[in-house]
Amino acid sequence: MAKLKTWKEIPIGGLTEAGSSARFLTGSWRVERPIFDKEKCINCMLCWVVCPDMSIVVKDGKVTGMDLDYCKGCGACASICPVKAITMEPETKFQK
């Protein structure tokens, strides 16, 4: 962890540089992990619309998976999916 700065060294008013939340990996909060079934997906993009953390990864108009660095496991994607291509599994299953 970087050395913390003193009150004289930081910007006033709690201002920080733009886009700093990219460094804040909220995926560690997750208790359930979305499991994506590529075969069932119809690429309707509803999961992409509802995801509050921009964690649905889309390439060339197709969903390719979830960005687990930021996915908090809220399950909104699994809930909205009309073809049940996303299911939520307990995170404990993936712990070594």
Add this chain to the structure above:
Amino acid sequence: MIAEKTLVAITGAMASAHAMRQINPDVVAAYPITPQTPIMMNFAQFVADGLADTEVVTVESEHSAMSACVGAAAAGARVMTATAANGLALMHEIVYIAASTRLPMVMSIVNRALSGPINIHCDHSDTMAERDSGWIQIFCENAQEVYESTILAMKWAENEKVLLPVMVNQDGFIISHSVENVEILPDDVVKEFVGEHVPHEPLLDVEHPITYGPLDLYDYYFEHKRQQMEAMKEAEKEFPKIAAKLSAITGNEYDFIESYKLDDAEYVIVTLGSSAGTVKYVVDEMRETGKKVGLLKIRVFRPFPGKRIAEALNGKKAVAVLDRSASFGAEAPIYAEVKSALYTIKERPILQSYVYGLGGRDFTPDHAKTAFDRLMKGEFFEGEGYLGLRD
């Protein structure tokens, strides 16, 4: 050079509105509440008549008014607003956010009793509830001070070493709705005095994107609070310079405190707001019969001018501190702070706390005279006394 002034007969609310018109802020977001309403009513008329080109945002509550002011100030606008009593209480959450985000703005507060029971008349319970919010607080004795303090406040708030919001307080109805003679500066003189607003890290500067209001936990919140404490210290240092610049234009003085016949006084009343005018009248009257009485008026309550007050009261025989608000279960706010300020001096006067004028109860010359008479007779008692209360 003293500017050529125009003498007009206007209310304190209109004095605020004229100052706002001449400052011509980019954004004013406000919600009507008695007795603040005439400020915004008159200012909105100025805008409608093309005398100011401010974006007036008529929001649905004071919480939204202060939120819109915070957003506009973060965007880089010069911002003003006005409220009173329960309106200020509803803003409370965002009042802290404006100060801690270091967004300069000026808010006219027309002091009114906080409910309940519901009451629309003057006391200071509204603004005293915000004394730890991180805002600078100025109190005015009359409409002239309202006008000049508002102009001064804009310059003070936007000072690059300060960057804090400022409340300009005027007593509800007593000042806001009473017509007095007020000397108004020429528009161009005020425009030049306040100058162009140079915002600190404006959000609209898209070439330099920045984050406002991020989560600030145990690793940095404390450091940001320390910066706020420093900003108040800077505000105290910068004020005399800004005040001197305005004095050069108006010929009037704007110290943190005003001493009235205080130098040789033995018995002193400390107060702020319109009651200072009443006490001056009584001081004059009692001086005619040889009584050594004087007044210490607090003009700036935040940052609190404790050292100046202590110096001014050093060696006095007895002092009555008047509060137009109460602190239930504790000493009244101004009394508590004056008492604290006197701790470091050698010749501490005897102190007496008085609460007066709650909910618009009149403060008359007789009340001030009673306080002086008791000081001179050595009539002191535990806790606070009351002026104008039916015992």
